[in-house]
Amino acid sequence: MLAAGDCTGLEPRPEPSQVEGTLPRVLTVLSFVLERLVARNDRLLENLSGQLNGLGGHGWAMLGKSLNGFHGVRPPNISIPKYLERIYKYTGCSPSCFVVGYVYIDRLVHKHPDSLVVSLNVHRLLVTSVMVASKMLDDEHYNNAFYAKVGGVSNAELNRLEMELLFLLDFGVVVSSRVFETYCFHLEREVLLNGHGGHGEIEKALFDPAPLDDVTELPVVEDAPATADPPSLDQAVD
Amino acid sequence: MAVAAPGHLNVNESPSWGSRSVDCFEKLEQIGEGTYGQVYMAKEKKTGEIVALKKIRMDNEREGFPITAIREIKILKKLHHENVIKLKEIVTSPGPEKDEQGRPEGNKYKGGIYMVFEYMDHDLTGLADRPGMRFSVPQIKCYMRQLLTGLHYCHINQVLHRDIKGSNLLIDNEGNLKLADFGLARSFSNDHNANLTNRVITLWYRPPELLLGATKYGPAVDMWSVGCIFAELLHGKPIFPGKDEPEQLNKIFELCGAPDEINWPGVSKIPWYNNFKPTRPMKRRLREVFRHFDRHALELLERMLTLDPSQRISAKDALDAEYFWADPLPCDPKSLPKYESSHEFQTKKKRQQQRQHEETAKRQKLQHPPQHPRLPPVQQSGQAHAQMRPGPNQLMHGSQPPVATGPPGHHYGKPRGPSGGAGRYPSSGNPGGGYNHPSRGGQGGSGGYNSGPYPPQGRAPPYGSSGMPGAGPRGGGGNNYGVGPSNYPQGGGGPYGGSGAGRGSNMMGGNRNQQYGWQQ
Numbered sequence: 001m002l003a004a005g006d007c008t009g010l011e012p013r014p015e016p017s018q019v020e021g022t023l024p025r026v027l028t029v030l031s032f033v034l035e036r037l038v039a040r041n042d043r044l045l046e047n048l049s050g051q052l053n054g055l056g057g058h059g060w061a062m063l064g065k066s067l068n069g070f071h072g073v074r075p076p077n078i079s080i081p082k083y084l085e086r087i088y089k090y091t092g093c094s095p096s097c098f099v100v101g102y103v104y105i106d107r108l109v110h111k112h113p114d115s116l117v118v119s120l121n122v123h124r125l126l127v128t129s130v131m132v133a134s135k136m137l138d139d140e141h142y143n144n145a146f147y148a149k150v151g152g153v154s155n156a157e158l159n160r161l162e163m164e165l166l167f168l169l170d171f172g173v174v175v176s177s178r179v180f181e182t183y184c185f186h187l188e189r190e191v192l193l194n195g196h197g198g199h200g201e202i203e204k205a206l207f208d209p210a211p212l213d214d215v216t217e218l219p220v221v222e223d224a225p226a227t228a229d230p231p232s233l234d235q236a237v238d
Numbered sequence: 239m240a241v242a243a244p245g246h247l248n249v250n251e252s253p254s255w256g257s258r259s260v261d262c263f264e265k266l267e268q269i270g271e272g273t274y275g276q277v278y279m280a281k282e283k284k285t286g287e288i289v290a291l292k293k294i295r296m297d298n299e300r301e302g303f304p305i306t307a308i309r310e311i312k313i314l315k316k317l318h319h320e321n322v323i324k325l326k327e328i329v330t331s332p333g334p335e336k337d338e339q340g341r342p343e344g345n346k347y348k349g350g351i352y353m354v355f356e357y358m359d360h361d362l363t364g365l366a367d368r369p370g371m372r373f374s375v376p377q378i379k380c381y382m383r384q385l386l387t388g389l390h391y392c393h394i395n396q397v398l399h400r401d402i403k404g405s406n407l408l409i410d411n412e413g414n415l416k417l418a419d420f421g422l423a424r425s426f427s428n429d430h431n432a433n434l435t436n437r438v439i440t441l442w443y444r445p446p447e448l449l450l451g452a453t454k455y456g457p458a459v460d461m462w463s464v465g466c467i468f469a470e471l472l473h474g475k476p477i478f479p480g481k482d483e484p485e486q487l488n489k490i491f492e493l494c495g496a497p498d499e500i501n502w503p504g505v506s507k508i509p510w511y512n513n514f515k516p517t518r519p520m521k522r523r524l525r526e527v528f529r530h531f532d533r534h535a536l537e538l539l540e541r542m543l544t545l546d547p548s549q550r551i552s553a554k555d556a557l558d559a560e561y562f563w564a565d566p567l568p569c570d571p572k573s574l575p576k577y578e579s580s581h582e583f584q585t586k587k588k589r590q591q592q593r594q595h596e597e598t599a600k601r602q603k604l605q606h607p608p609q610h611p612r613l614p615p616v617q618q619s620g621q622a623h624a625q626m627r628p629g630p631n632q633l634m635h636g637s638q639p640p641v642a643t644g645p646p647g648h649h650y651g652k653p654r655g656p657s658g659g660a661g662r663y664p665s666s667g668n669p670g671g672g673y674n675h676p677s678r679g680g681q682g683g684s685g686g687y688n689s690g691p692y693p694p695q696g697r698a699p700p701y702g703s704s705g706m707p708g709a710g711p712r713g714g715g716g717n718n719y720g721v722g723p724s725n726y727p728q729g730g731g732g733p734y735g736g737s738g739a740g741r742g743s744n745m746m747g748g749n750r751n752q753q754y755g756w757q758q
Contacts, residue, residue: 132308144302156299158302159302162302162303163303171315173312174315
């Protein structure tokens with residue numbers, strides 16, 4: 001479950017002077033939804049394994065291979081909320097990218113129903129989908145090399161994952177305003193229904209009113225670190 | 239995932255792309271080369287279908303998958319229209335066995351990604367640049383109508399093309415014209431107050447609002463480009479061949495007049511207006527310069543080359559213009575002649591050979607045919623010139639469309655016509671000399687290009703009587719699946735090309751402007 005204390009998004013909104021520590025609420029909401037999903041899927045997999053053990057099988061055997069590229073050897077040490085926060089903090093991508101990234105992940109599992117988002121792949125799925133979303137949406141975005149540093153994967157691997165994602169999505173990377181709103185509504189409801197109520201209007205209150213479309217197209221920032229290089233992840237996502 | 243909102247999501251079911259390997263195709267030959275990579279003509283092994291394969295360049299590791307390619311793919315995925323190039327699928331080529339970490343899994347995309355397009359034989363620029371080529375009025379109307387139909391479709395689907403130019407308009411041998419190269423395209427929304435980049439559209443076709451630095455714009459930008467192409471078809475050469483932005487604006491002002499708050503309310507608010515404001519009064523001279531154009535054509539052109547984008551005609555309204563409904567009517571695409579396809583990539587080589595040949599000839603003091611001036615195709619003014627007959631020029635149009643001889647392929651082995659300087663739309667006034675090059679002799683002149691009058695319209699072909707067998711269909715134009723004609727220095731921006739690099743910064747191309755005379 002969500003370690004809500006870590007995230008200011010669910011606390012009363014800070015004064016503007018405190019903006020420094022403020023995270024868009026979407027990060028909190030998304031963390032919550034994803035952690036719940038991953039926990040459920042991990043359990044599911046465990047049960048499957050348990051059942052299959054008797055038969056000499058393994059839970060993984062039941063899964064499709066679609067998301068194999070995103071699987072790490074073991075779950076990274078960094079939690080989902082912290083990972084999202086890290087991506088947001090260093091890449092400065094717009095909050096909308098997290099919703100759109102989530103849309104991509106959701107499309108992925110719908111296109112490939114035998115695939116599960118689990119603790120072994122959720123980080124790679126996130127960094128890749130948020131990066132692609134940012135490429136599609138943001139005026140300025142960091143290149144893959146920078147996202148790789150932030151995400152704790154190699155540049156080459158992230159490029160490969162990007163390609164995997166694009167192909168798994170059949171390049172269906174367009175998210176219309178209507179779909180975007182639907183997902184916002186949906187995310188909000190997930191949280192409300194699960195005891196984290198109190199802050200309606202996720203979409204209005206916490207997303208930039210800005211742009212779903214890639215509204216401005218200025219030159220891509222070539223490594224121009226608005227912030228310094230991200231400190232490397234203690235443990236790379238592997 | 240447990241979280242889909244039913245009914246709204248993941249509705250886009252299409253056959254999975256990227257599942258097939260490029261090995262399903264047999265590469266026949268390279269037909270383009272640009273900054274983005276190569277374009278090949280290829281045959282699908284199973285069906286024998288001819289396609290164009292455009293390789294997506296992936297060598298900038300830091301950037302990952304090129305954003306222009308993502309955009310082009312996502313946009314072409316949602317556009318399905320007979321006048322928009324069809325992206326059939328994406329195929330991959332398996333790369334080396336191991337990736338950087340030496341993992342045996344490797345990267346199945348490492349070898350390359352190819353976009354598979356339907357194959358098109360020509361592009362408009364390449365076709366027009368063929369020696370001996372002259373478009374008839376019904377043919378021009380036919381192309382213009384298809385261009386506008388395709389563009390209208392894009393615009394109602396909220397897509398701006400942003401790189402409309404002749405080499406991005408592909409034409410097949412059924413006379414169909416399709417918009418290609420959506421690497422600069424983007425979606426827009428009417429109510430959006432979005433800021434868009436003004437660094438789009440090849441310079442010669444770039445509208446004044448972008449040159450003045452506007453970042454809020456819409457479909458009207460494409461319509462300006464259409465106007466430039468329309469005028470070019472009628473005039474016989476590009477009308478605004480600027481070599482840089484200031485010169486580009488100046489050329490526009492010289493023809494269309496200088497913008498002010500009267501003819502273009504709000505123009506003074508555009509970012510760079512004050513930098514480029516002309517110092518002397520400049521009057522609109524379009525009607526005067528192009529007075530020889532047919533009345534309906536001129537009327538339509540006026541409305542396309544309107545400075546104020548908000549007053550510029552839309553694709554929809556242009557399709558309703560009198561021009562397309564007055565005699566001579568646009569012809570049926572299928573009635574158009576079939577030309578042998580040729581590609582710039584090869585013609586360059588041929589031209590090199592040709593040049594060598596010419597030098598040899600000079601050394602041997604052989605007379606070589608003079609090159610043609612570039613003249614407009616058909617004038618409607620009813621002058622006495624053979625090629626200036628009123629009404630349609632029937633050369634390319636008739637009930638007996640000449641058919642390219644030979645295999646569906648390309649006679650790339652044969653030398654082509656005079657090198658680069660050969661005029662586009664050469665006049666039939668002096669057709670004789672230039673096209674008697676020996677190398678053309680056998681190339682199927684019998685198709686009817688130079689034979690007698692075409693019955694349906696009963697007019698003598700404006701050229702052909704002067705002995706230029708086969709010149710028309712065999713000209714050295716060039717289809718550019720990704721490479722601009724050699725005189726377009728921006729290079730990479732061919733029809734299947736998607737490169738951003740160098741676009742919009744094209745320099746004046748050598749022979750493109752040398753006869754640029756109307757503004758003197």
